[in-house]
Amino acid sequence: MLNAQETKLVKDTIPALRQHGEHISTVFYKTMLRDHPDLHNYFNNVNMHTGKQPRALTSLILAFASNIINISELTPKLERVAQKHASLNIQPEQYEIVGRYLLRAFSAVLGPSMTPDVKLAWTKAYWVMAKMLTGREAHIYREFEAWKAWRKFMIYDKKNETIGGSIVSFTLKPVDGKALPTFLPGQYITVRITVPGMKYAQLRQYSLSDAPSPDHYRITVKRDQGTNWDYLSPRDDMTVSSAASSASDSSIGSVQPCRPGIVSNSLIDEFHEGDTLELTHPSGSFHLNPNVDTSMPLVLISAGVCVAPLMSILNTVVERRITRPVSWIQASRHDAPFQAHVEKIAKKHPNMRTKFFKSRLSDSDVLSYTSTFDNDFLSLTAEDLYLSNRMTEYYVCGPEKFMIQASNHLQRYGVQPERVQFEIFSVGSFEMAHD
Ligand SMILES: Cc1cc2nc3c(=O)[nH]c(=O)nc-3n(C[C@H](O)[C@H](O)[C@H](O)COP(=O)(O)OP(=O)(O)OC[C@H]3O[C@@H](n4cnc5c(N)ncnc54)[C@H](O)[C@@H]3O)c2cc1C
Ligand code: HEM
Known part of the structure; x- marks a missing residue:
């Protein structure tokens, strides 16, 4: 632990580091990946390119340093990171590399203010945090038991969940034929594939979208239309043309953009029944609480493909004949994935209510889509949200703006934040985005 003097040195430098957060992120990742290019096999290059990942890491370190006396406040955030790291098979020895480059980036920003004492204090602070993460990750890896790192799965079934085929479910069976471990409904796996023209392995998380089963898992993937893509800024992990693949590293990225x-387009277009891909063990901190009183109502709120983890929760509740009252609230732009399935369940279960909100806006009108939900939310009744029961649990998954609106409405209705769980299909937790 840090002594009082070290804590003060760390805290005194936080404002300067916060002010130059972008610079730290750029220096840190650029130099680390330049010297350790194998780490490209772990990091999602898009999140690096857009700065989301560096920002998430730096903001957590700074939040940690600000809360150094009261670290327990950060537990949910650390848990999300440890679960994500475990899903990516991050190993303790890699913390040494990350720490070295992060502290160098701090020095670059602080300049002469990074005295030997400040550096020592920050090194200690980094390792307190690293130890907390590696300790938790070691525990998670022990729970994974025999399934370490990557396991090969075969695509057993591929099914369109929407008329246009923009959302597709994959039923996956392990090639080794051994029984699959159970998971907590709401959790995700990481998929690893190689994409022609890309130098490094591509890793992405996908929520498990069905109840646990010992012989298969199911994921549901939405085709990413790339509406935010900056066509003028090719990424540095691309070797798109054959000329580029034989060229020197400095030319990589200067060829046509990918x-x-x-990954979503590759999975949907190029992966067929019988093909194989690799997965890590299920993990994640967004999941159905397995130890609660089964009379507590459950409110499941989703938008678009973010219905996937909630589908797993609902199917599990139904399969285990849990008698909890359930309210299903689903927003979608066109046809809602799984709507017919959910309606069939609702018909058989008198204690289940459903609301489907459809927006008639075009694909490109993503922002207005969210404001539509704001109005839809206002049309929900106290019964739809089980507001009279102080024990109701809420699970929300959707685009960030959608979740902000859902969160604001729930707060306005007096729902305590600890009863609401959010899942974000990106880096950085929803809570982090609102600090
Ligand atoms: C916990 C978790 C669970 C998830 N569950 C699901 C799920 O169940 N189903 C699902 O479909 N997805 C899920 N996701 C999202 C998924 O992991 C992928 O992020 C998603 O499939 C997009 O990956 P991609 O490789 O297709 O797109 P990427 O190539 O990673 O691109 C992502 C976005 O960035 C944009 N982009 C690319 N390059 C640039 C650039 N240079 N500059 C700016 N923008 C750029 C792209 O246009 C695109 O819109 C989940 C994510 C998390 C973290
Ligand atoms: C104290 C040290 C570290 C901190 C504070 C930290 C923090 C974070 C945070 C905040 C995220 C985003 C999590 C999310 O999705 O919400 C993340 C993701 C990630 N971390 Fe770490 N991390 C640390 C060490 C490491 C190490 C040692 C590695 C190994 C190389 C690593 C690799 C990754 C990867 C690959 C991701 C996912 C990136 C993506 O999907 O874009 N991290 N980390």
Whole structure:
């Protein structure tokens, strides 16, 4: 632990580091990946390119330093990171590399203010945090038991969940034929594939979208249309043309840009029944609480493909004949994935209510889509949200703006934040985005 003097040195430098957060992120990742290019096999290049990942890491370190006396406040954030790291198979020895480059980036920003004492204090602070993460990750890896790192799965079934085929479910069976571990409904796996033209392995998380089963898992993937893609800024992990693949590293990235939505489009267009891909063990901190009183109502709120983890929760509740009252609230732009399935369940279960909100806006009108939900939310009744029961649990998954609106409405209705769980299909937790 840090002594009082070290804590003060760390805290005194936080404002300067916060002010130059972007610079730290750029220096840190650029130099680390330049010297350790194998780490490209772990990091999602899009999140690096857009700065989301560096920002998430730096903001957590600074939040940690600000809360150094009261670290327990950060537990949910650390848990999300440890679960994500475990899903990516991050190992303790890699913390040494990350720490070295992060502290160098701090020095670059602080200049002469990074005295030997300040550096020592920050090194200690980094390792307090690293130890907390590696300790928790070691525990998670022990729970994974025999399934370490990557396991091969075969695509057993591939099914369109929407008329246009923009959302597709994959039923996956392990090639080794051994029983699959159970998971907590709401959790995700990481998929690893190689994409022609890309130098490094591509890793992405996908929520498990069905109840646990010992012989298969199901994921549901949305084709990313790449509406945010900056066509003028090719990424540094691309070797798109054959000329580029034989060229020197400095030419990589100067060739034609790769198409957007690398993994989702590859999975949907190029992976067929019988093909194989690799997965890590299920993990994640967004999940159905397995130890609660089954009379507590459950409110499941989703938008678009973010219905996937909630589908797993609902199917599990139904399969286990849990008698909790359930309210299903689903927003979608066109046809809602799984709507017919959910309606069939609702018909058989008198204690289940459903609301489907459809927006008639075009694909490109993503921002207005969110404001539509704001109005839809106002049309929900106290019964739809089980507001009279102080024990109701809420699970929300959707685009960030959608979740902000859902969160604001729930707060306005007096729902305590600890009863609401959010899942974000990106880096950085929803809570982090609102600090
Ligand atoms: C916990 C978790 C669970 C998830 N569950 C699901 C799920 O169940 N189903 C699902 O479909 N997805 C899920 N996701 C999202 C998924 O992991 C992928 O992020 C998603 O499929 C997009 O990946 P991609 O490779 O297709 O797109 P990427 O190639 O990673 O691109 C992502 C976005 O960035 C844009 N982009 C690309 N390059 C640039 C650039 N240079 N500058 C600016 N923008 C750029 C793209 O246009 C695209 O819109 C989940 C994510 C998390 C973290
Ligand atoms: C104290 C040290 C570290 C901190 C504070 C930290 C913090 C974070 C945070 C905040 C995220 C985003 C999590 C989310 O999705 O919400 C993240 C993701 C990630 N971290 Fe770490 N991390 C640390 C060490 C490491 C190490 C040692 C590695 C190994 C190389 C690593 C690799 C990754 C990867 C690959 C991701 C996912 C990136 C993506 O999907 O874009 N991290 N980390």
